[in-house]
Amino acid sequence: MTKAFLGIDVGTTAIKLGIIAENQLLYQTAINLKTYVEGPIKYQQSAELEQAFVQGIKEIPTELRQQVGIISFSTAMHSVMPVVDGVKGKIFIWSDEQASQVIEEFKHTDLAKHFYQRTGTPIHPMSPFAKILYFGQQKSYPKNVHWWGIKELLMEYFTGKARVDYSIASATGLFNLETQKWDSEILAYLEVAPKQLAELTDTTAAFPIHSAAAANLGLPAEAKVITGASDGCLTAYASFYRTGNTSSLTIGTSTAVRNITEQAHFDEEKQNFCYYLDRKHYVIGAPSNNGGCVLAWAAQAIGEPATFYQQLPKTLAASPLGAKGLRFFPYLNGERAPFWSSNKKAEFKHLTIEHTKADMIRGVLEGMLMNVRILTGMVGARGALSVSGGFFQTSALTQMTADLLGLSCMYAEENEPLFGLYYLIQQPERIVEAGKTFVPDESCAKEYQMLAKEYFKE
Incomplete structure (x- = not known):
């Protein structure tokens, strides 16, 4: 049998591990991760994360582990792990908000747009740039601190040296997309030396596995470790590889619209993100904090939680398109x-008193999707969208999305980052397949198009 591929996807809620060989998923498992919340501070413990992936690999049947020839990683973006004198501790994740006030002030300087144009990373508290700026102002860490993240932690364990790929680096706000190096001007502004950051590599760069890691995990000593990319970019690439659509929409707890492109693209005012994937592809896009979490809020605050999702088709049918003039601005979690x-x-x-519970629920959904419509316009989505995420498990919601966006929605099979990682590295024969496609209803799409023009006017 051909040497198998082990993909490790470290998200913010779980680590997923999968073994793929000859386009077949042979094994998959997931281990939950704990996030600690202390007011605006949100972090994970590096020791717990390491323990989780070690446990996950050791639970893979020995026979399968011995077939692994390539190991690679998908990781969440925007993590910062300060390392002092080799000691790893907290990993501050994308949702950490300590830098909110600092970055709000920085946004109004001339440097904000300038730095965005160099990096493609929006100016927001989520970014490592913002977190390091905040920690620097607070003098939280000594001068010899190293600024790593989840990818660097994995690469040090598996190869013996902290490394980070261009894809994750391009989401830090510290990486110059044009030169593909740490940006000297931005580092000087932060008073950070290049040696405080990890070595940069391409997403498909390969390294030998560290002998200690191979022995501890029961993996072949000749296995190769490939740096990999970010989870968001790999989700977009997986959908693109399987459906042929360059544009994709994921609605889980949050939302992201992404577009695969061959050239970097920036919007100074709206600040789409622009992240590196490989030498031929960038992923441009726009994220929203307000996806499925808005629907979950509505289930608790307005609906009947026990039956809310099962009753959604009936609920939507009980309220006309436009929810009798009701509008909902969906920014429950602020907004990216x-x-x-x-x-x-x-x-x-x-x-008004004329509005029913059904109108309010429809209004919540229409408001959330009207916001998504803004994002699809930002990234230039057209034609058909590959869609993924729990939101699209309900046909009525997928049809509503197609109608409101005026775009066909094609459910993308095998859209997980693990598959994007496999396609990126192995480049198997491309078989374009997709699940059911939802085509916009022409009359509904026209009504929503008119509604969209005025929807968010105060």
């Missing part, structure tokens, strides 16, 4: 694109 502000607030507009 296109506002990049944690100060945005949610609200109902034009609520």
Whole structure:
């Protein structure tokens, strides 16, 4: 049998491990990760993360582990792990908000747009740039601190040296997309030396596995370790590889619209993200904090939680398109694109005594998707969208998305980052397949197009 591929996907809620050989998923498992929340501070413990992936690999049947020839990683973006004198501790994740006030002030300087144009990373508290700026102002760490993240932790364990790929680096706000090096001007502004950051590598760069890691995990000593990329870029690439659509929409707890392109693209005002994937591809896109979490809020606050999702088709049928003029601004968690502000607030507009619970639920959904419509415009999505995420497990919601966005929605099979990682590295024969496609209803799409023009007007 051909040597198998072991993919390790470290998200913010779980680590997923999968073994793939000859386009077949042979094994998959997941281990939950704990996130600690202390007010605006959100972090994970590096020791717990390491323990989780070690445990996950050791649980793979010995016979399968011995077939592994390539190991690679997908990781969440925007993590910062300060390392002092070799001691690893907290990993501050993307949702950490300690830098909110500092970055809100920085946004209004001339440097903000300048730095965005150099990196493709939006100016937001999520970014390592913002976190390091904040920690520097607070003098939280000594001068000899190293600024690593989840990818660097994995690469040090598996290869003996901290390394980070261009894809993850391009989401830090510290990486110059044009030169593909740490940006000297930005590092000087932060008073960070290049030696405080990890070695940069391409996403498909290969290294021998560290002998200690191979022995401890029961993996072949001749296995190769490939740096890999970020989870968001790999999700987009997996959908693209399987459907042929360059544009994709993922609605899980949060939302992201992404577009695979061959050239970097920036919007100074709205600040789409622009991240490196490989030498031929960038992923441009726009994220929202307000995806499925808005629907979950509605289930608790407005609906009947026990039956909310099962009853959604009936609920939507009980309210006309446009929810009788009701509008919902869906910013329950502030908002990233296109506002990049944690100060945005949610609200109902034009609520009257005539509105029913069904109208309010429809209004919540329409408001959330109207916001997504802004994002699809930002990234230039057109034609058909590959869609993924729990939101699209309900056909009525997928059809509503197609109608409101005016775009066909094609469910993408095998859209997980693990598959994107496998396709990126192994480049198997491309078989374009997709699940059911939802085509916009022409009359509904026209109504929503008119509604969209005025929807978010105050």
